[in-house]
Amino acid sequence: MRFSPSLFFTTNCEEALAFYERCGLGQGTVLLRWGENNMPVRTEAMRGKVLHARFEGPGILFHASDNDDAEPMKGSALMLEFDDLITMRALFGNMAEGGRITVPLARRYWGTSFGMLVDAFGVQWMFSCSSE
Numbered sequence: 001m002r003f004s005p006s007l008f009f010t011t012n013c014e015e016a017l018a019f020y021e022r023c024g025l026g027q028g029t030v031l032l033r034w035g036e037n038n039m040p041v042r043t044e045a046m047r048g049k050v051l052h053a054r055f056e057g058p059g060i061l062f063h064a065s066d067n068d069d070a071e072p073m074k075g076s077a078l079m080l081e082f083d084d085l086i087t088m089r090a091l092f093g094n095m096a097e098g099g100r101i102t103v104p105l106a107r108r109y110w111g112t113s114f115g116m117l118v119d120a121f122g123v124q125w126m127f128s129c130s131s132e
């Protein structure tokens with residue numbers, strides 16, 4: 001068994017995946033579009049948008065798609081755990097661009113460096129690193 005979340009965007013999934021690639025999170029490995037190669041189309045407005053995507057990186061696997069009825073992500077966040085503080089700081093800074101830092105990166109009383117942000121696409125991320 002594996003846990004692989006699926007992120008739903010309204011119409012900007014491809015833009016979000018390109019952003020995650022530029023940040024250094026990983027890369028898209030599968031991209032299927034609504035209406036291409038006999039794929040169904042829910043509405044004409046969705047034609048050409050992302051029906052299904054797979055995104056992978058070191059220790060990362062998630063799926064994503066455009067859904068015109070998608071709701072903003074609430075009540076959960078995707079946690080990234082690091083062994084290297086420098087790598088975590090760099091990715092945190094990259095992913096905060098255009099988004100909002102909700103908990104600044106800092107060493108916390110429980111002994112790890114931790115921070116949270118909502119990226120430019122409304123996805124909530126948590127960053128944690130136990131090394132100094």
